[in-house]
Amino acid sequence: QSALTQPASVSGSPGQSITISCTGTSSDIGGYNYVSWYQQHAGKAPKLMIYEVNNRPSGVSTRFSGSKSGNTASLTISGLQVEDEADYYCSSYTSSTTVVFGGGTKLTVL
Amino acid sequence: EVQLVESGGGLVKPGGSLTLSCVGSGFTFNTFSMNWVRQVPGKGLEWVSSISSSSSYIYYADSAKGRFTISRDNAKKSLYLQMNSLRAEDTAVYYCARSVKAWYEAFDIWGQGTMVTVSS
Numbered sequence: 090q091s092a093l094t095q096p097a098s099v100s101g102s103p104g105q106s107i108t109i110s111c112t113g114t115s116s117d118i119g120g121y122n123y124v125s126w127y128q129q130h131a132g133k134a135p136k137l138m139i140y141e142v143n144n145r146p147s148g149v150s151t152r153f154s155g156s157k158s159g160n161t162a163s164l165t166i167s168g169l170q171v172e173d174e175a176d177y178y179c180s181s182y183t184s185s186t187t188v189v190f191g192g193g194t195k196l197t198v199l
Numbered sequence: 200e201v202q203l204v205e206s207g208g209g210l211v212k213p214g215g216s217l218t219l220s221c222v223g224s225g226f227t228f229n230t231f232s233m234n235w236v237r238q239v240p241g242k243g244l245e246w247v248s249s250i251s252s253s254s255s256y257i258y259y260a261d262s263a264k265g266r267f268t269i270s271r272d273n274a275k276k277s278l279y280l281q282m283n284s285l286r287a288e289d290t291a292v293y294y295c296a297r298s299v300k301a302w303y304e305a306f307d308i309w310g311q312g313t314m315v316t317v318s319s
Contacts, residue, residue, distance in 0.1 A: 092243065123303055123304050123305070125304070125305035125306070127244070127306075129244075134294060134309040134310065134311055134312060135236075135244065135294070135296075135306075135309055136309070137299070137305055137306060137307045140299055140304060140305035140307070141304065141305070146299075146307055178243060178244050180244070180246070180305070182303040182304070186258055186303075187246065187258065187260060187261075188234075188246040188249070188303055189246065190236075190243060190244040190245065190246060191243070192243045193242075193243040193244070
């Protein structure tokens with residue numbers, strides 16, 4: 090199972106909005122609504138930000154939102170804040186009864 | 200406080216074995232599926248294995264099949280990963296993580312990770 094495809098890096102200024110894409114296939118993202126997104130600050134464990142494509146766990150800011158179209162999922166962060174600077178990973182359930190992660194995207198808040 | 204704490208990492212020679220443990224607290228451990236996810240330092244996340252709440256269903260990544268065994272002891276609120284025939288490419292931080300609902304949906308609670316280094 091190949092990793093989902095994410096851009097290596099994205100950047101934005103405080104207050105702006107950014108979107109991180111995550112591209113898979115019909116065997117993972119396109120076939121199931123089990124896409125999740127994780128935030129990982131340097132040296133820390135990942136934190137769940139979005140699950141089931143567009144659901145936020147309790148305590149996660151409403152500035153984070155998820156969507157999916159075909160084989161591509163997206164994470165949008167609005168009103169960028171300095172503390173949003175981190176690595177972001179998408180993941181999906183697959184038809185092989187496995188879970189696959191994306192390669193990760195480094196978000197820089199300029 | 201809901202928490203997962205891993206232990207058991209360390210330095211092991213190629214071909215050797217190691218067993219990782221993860222203890223859960225602050226939640227009803229026996230009602231959640233549990234998982235192991237690893238991360239090579241500086242690299243991305245890789246799902247390793249999952250086990251359902253009653254151990255009835257177990258799943259492995261291809262990289263773990265035949266070498267790793269996931270198990271749990273609900274009475275001890277503990278998750279385990281027995282790793283055999285270790286290779287240099289197994290060197291990583293190993294995280295245990297709790298599933299939100301079904302085992303594959305999402306992982307909402309993560310431990311701090313335990314480092315496994317495979318080197319001669």
